[in-house]
Amino acid sequence: MSKPSLPPQLSLIIKNVDLRVGFSELSTDLQANYPSVKNVIRMKNKFQNEIRLVKIELLSTQDRNQLLARGKIMINHISYDVVEYLAAANVLICSKCMGLGHFKKQCKETTETCKVCRLACQDLKNHQCTQQAKCLHCGGNHNSNALSCPVVKQFRADLTKKLLSNINSYVQPKLVQQPINNNSNYMQYLANFPPLPLSHYTPVTNPNSVIIQKLDELNNNMMKINNRIGELVRKTDKLEKFMVEKIESDTENLKRIQMTEMISEANKRDISSLLDTVHYMAQFLLKLNVDQNGRTNDANFKYNLERHCTQLAKCVEKKGNPKK
Structure with missing residues (x-):
């Protein structure tokens, strides 16, 4: 069985x-800071969805009036606005004629109306009801004084709106009596003198929203770092590919150099062999240029051949002893 609510005169909004604020944490902090708070209720709309209004029921009239006078309440280091709780207006249903908006003592009807079958009679004590419920207001299958009647609901809604509009539009002028001198006074209406504008202040932010903002910033920074790491990985892959290609190119160049050196050595050996052969042929020709008595047959031929042999010998010597 649910506990009955306290009178609306002891409630605040x-x-x-x-909606992201934890309701249990909110209730705990409220009851810890304000011991007179009995119940904490999250308000709902007509679709039974929670809204941004919280109703608190207090046991102390003094605490309620102090909070209402300040207009602020501090919960978890956050300042919230506090206003008076205005309960829905109660609909008066006459028990004599089943009419809306007046009591039986104020009723001007001469006959009485049955709340079940809606038939009028002089005295309900002598009335024989058919026990078939039929509403006097809407004709539905319910008693005429049922609060679930759509006509009664609409009447209550219109009455509540009217009361709220009257409260919001009503401004009571405050009179301030200040003496100007000893002989005369003047009356000043504060309504004619608008108050100065409120000073600018930095509202207290919700710690949950600050945490969410910090987490978003951290997430963005992590994404930037991830993108940066991706770029570094791509550059590293390119560098590794370049190094592999460079090593392959250097290997090919080394092979070509080695092949060139081998060819050069082979050419050197061939040239040396050729020079030796030419030298032997020159010596053979010099021997043929001598007659039986050991005299030279052709002096010019001998001179030219010896000169060429000397040059060839120098070439062979240079090939055998290259300069370092």
Whole structure:
């Protein structure tokens, strides 16, 4: 069985309470800071969805009036606006004629109306009801004084709107009596003198929203770092590919150099062999240029051949002893 609510005169409404705020934490902090708070209720709309209004029921009239006078309440280091709780208006249903908006003592009808079958009679004590419920207001299958009647609901809604509009539009002028001198006084209406604009202040932010903002910034920074790491990986892959290609190119060049050196050595050996052969042929020709008596047959031929042999010998010597 649920506990009955306290009278609306002991209730207040806390405005703009974020739906992301933990309700249990909110209730605990409220009851810890304000011991007179009995119940904490999250308000709902007509679709039974939670809204940003929280109703608190207090046991102390003094605490309720102090909070209402300040207009602010501090919960978890956050300041919220506090306004008066205005309960839905109660609909008066006459028990004599089943009419709306007046009591039986104020009723002007001469006959009485049955709340079940809606038939009028002089005295309900002598009335024989058919026990078939039929509403006097909407004709539905319910008693005429049922609060679930759509006509009664609409009447209550219109009455509540009217009361709220009257409260919001009503401004009571405050009179301030200040003596100008000893002989005369003047009356000043504060309504004619608008108050100075409120000073700018930095509202207290919700710690949950600050944490969410920090997490978003951290997530963005992590994404930037991830992108940077991706770029470094791509550059590293390119560098590794370049190094592999460079090593392969150097290997090919080394092979070509080695092949060139081998060819050069082979050419050197061939040239040396050729020079030796030419030298032997020159010596053979010099021997043929001598007659039986040992005299030279052709002096010019001998001179030219010896000169060429000397040059060839120098070439062979240079090939055998290259300069370092």
